[in-house]
Amino acid sequence: MGIVQKFIFAVLLAAIALVVTACGSSGENTADSASKWDQMKENGTIKVGTAGTLYPASYHDSESDQLTGFDVEVVREMAKRMGLEAEFVEMAFDGMLTSLNSGTIDIAANDISITEDRKEKFAFSIPYKHSFATAIVRKDDLSGIDTIEDVKGKKAAGEATTIYMDIARKYGAEEVIYDNATNEQYLRDVSSGRTDIIINDYYLQKLGIAAFPDLNITIHPDLKFETPDQGAGIIMKKDNNQLKEQIDQTLQEMLEDGTISELSKQFFGGDDVTKKPDLNY
Template sequence: MKKIGLFVIAVLLLITAACSDSSDKASGKTKPDDAIWKKIQDKGVIVAGTDGTLYPASYYPENSDELTGYNVEVFRELAKRLGVKVKFEVMPFDSMLGALNSGKVDIIQAGPREESKKKFTYSTPVKYSYATMIVRKKDHSGIEKMEDLKGKKAGGAATTVYSEIAKKYGATVVTYGNATNDAYLRDVDNGRTDVVINDYYLQRLALKALPQFDLEIHPNLKFYPNTNNVVMKKDAPVLEQKVNDAIQEMKEDGTLTKLSKKFFAGEDVSTEPDFPDMIEIDGIE
């Protein structure tokens, strides 16, 4: 009798499991399968790609080998809330999506674009901003409207949206390796290039840190509102949920605001601002 009873119980368990599986499929529900999160959990480490040369997002302070910056400290706080350690892989921005796709890194920070959204998942924003131009003070590098970019030389990385904006308006993009801010600004100052298009907050702080150059942010051109997000591979639903939950907690408890004000001279980049007189640019994601 005991053997028969055990057999009946086993059959019932199999039927129950089959019915549950069938019900899940019928309702469209599936249990998340996330090998990426499992690997992170097993190692106890999440690997973050960052450039290490862009003040104040990711940089080494003078006379220090300790990486810091807004992006870096957001990653550190995120890892803590995920219950793992963070390891940084320093690389040029142009290499980051490739490193993410190959599995060399687990997360990076970048703005969402339609083409990359086919392969990667973007978290809720950790930073809101817009684009500006650094130009020569004396003549704005001959630029008074977006169309004046035609024929100019714009310093920038090859694959950024800022370089796409420059190209859209007819500028030639002069690309750099993993260069620091002073290289970009020096070239505008000495005339090798005419303009640097980039994030407003980064540009403002770069000029403040390097006052020796006769440059300014163009006073009349504000354009391309954008966000910075944590980027992961598509097949990581558990990691995506955990990252978004942690970011929401960081917003609600004021952690993102605190980090922002520390690195952006009192500005809160973690909340969406009201952009006055913003120039929209068609065809640029």
């Protein structure tokens, strides 16, 4: 065989190897997804990342100190219907995404907004909560914010990778980053003037205000934000196809039979967050 023929033969072998490798990788991803679901069923548990500090989505009951909350109880019931026990691991939101990729947890549930950017890197369940964003400010002077333009230069509290901090950045706020802080810390810092504004979920803020009536805080009457999310759902690794299928099917059943609606009313003061809000304000 001449040099030219040998070169062509080598290129053909390399091309075939690439095709075989690509096909093998696709098959392995499918197999991995199936084996993970099988392993989960065999172990009887599903590891869930959640904050444990975000009232009323995921927090500790003041009397029993037991982990509870809307997202926590949705996942507990979902896992039960799937024949699994939910094992919760408490961590900050950024840690949840890292832990999903490393396999430390199987899913995360923590009022997590479904966005296009996140869908490029992770898989989401169908949404089971819908809302919009509002702003907590000081009650006596609205933190010096009359219009949306006044947010520029104000100190906005939040976690770095949330859609709410994205909104604050968009309007030129100065970021004050917290790592899995409690609702009380966030609210007290606005009240005391350490920070000026918290942009976050309306339902969470409504309950936060009610829980601390003595603080100098209120929801700004004129600031509302239509977030770029598609509801809130459970987040998991991108290739967990079988797990996603099981979760979606179970959540759909829970939405249809009213279970999630009842949990919503229990944790959100009678509000049904399973329904999309009217944003004609």
